[in-house]
Amino acid sequence: MEFIWRNVKLLDRSETVDIVMDANGRIAELADACTVTGGRMIDCTGMYASSGWIDLHVHAVPGLAPYGDEIDEIGVRHGVTTIVDAGSCGADRIDELAASRAEAKTRVLALLNVSRLGLQRVDELSELQWIDREEALQAIARHPAFIVGLKARMSGSVIGNSGLEPLRLARVLSEESGLPLMVHIGSRPPGVEEILPLLRERDVVTHYLNGKRDNRLFDHNGEPLPVLMEALDRGVRLDVGHGTASFSFEVAEMAKRWGIRFDTISTDIYRGNRLNGPVHSLSRVLTKFLLLGYPLEEIIAAVTSRPAGWLGRPELGRIRVGEPANLTLFEVSDRPSELLDSEGEKRTAGQTIKARGAYINGQYFAC
Structure with a gap:
């Protein structure tokens, strides 16, 4: 019919x-x-x-706390046909996430956490031994169409005393696997001035509009940091990754004033910020960019053709x-x-x- x-x-x-x-x-x-x-x-x-909305940064393993949720609750029930789980699982549990697709109505892809533990802990990069190259490469080999990139959360609470070494190891893994990195920027250490020089073309900075005054991509005058402009010149992409703690109207206005445009708009959604805010849904996040004065066409491209292009699946971004x-x-x-x-x-x-x-x-x- x-x-x-x-x-x-x-x-x-x-x-x-x-x-x-x-x-x-x-x-x-x-x-x-x-x-x-x-x-x-x-x-x-x-x-x-x-074309079906793509959310490039979600957390879709319901058993993980606090960063987890049901696939279809953050997918088709909110108009999103494709979600990309952004590092909930490392090599230890990626098979579980891959298997969960069989019962889901939403299309699921994944970024592999460079820590084999994934978000079983929230300090998953604090011990370098948890970054297991062989296990990661084997996981990628098992799921070549499912794993579309790597994820490293470079916040002080995540890395402990590991410094930049987790990102350096992630960089090597990216080069060996041919997969791009998505890097979370949050609270110091390390600073964004240390992180961004390690990123290359097609790598993604998520949470680029965070309001953390000691570690954002804009200076105290609201001007973009030189390290950000250099990264953009190299082809580094910018993802919103709204989340519970990573989107500021003030910083978003700084970015717009200087023409620092998003490549992709994503939610960093999980059960807590879906039910209690400030995220709620991809629709709600898109509405914030309409309020900021972006054209509807540009907003919708950031959840359709742009992420589809980054994924290498242009068919997901067209009708x-x-x-x-x-x-x-x-x-x-x-x-x-x-x-x-x-x-x-x-x-x-x-x-x-x-x-x-x-x-x-x-x-x-x-x-």
């Missing part, structure tokens, strides 16, 4: 369309609006469709007849939203982005 999203807006077209999915879950047609009949139909008047339907249905309403950043600052958005549905693997999920 065909499934039809009727009279829906696309960001790259001036006219609305009917999106027709066939019985095999492929896009059969992008037809003129309100011309297709038959099959199961949803009236999408006033709503947008994009094309004949390809599997991987779609998010969302609205932009004039309803106000009260938004909270990680520093406790409240702002009210005049417009709100809200996911309304997701379509993946031939199934539709209402939000």
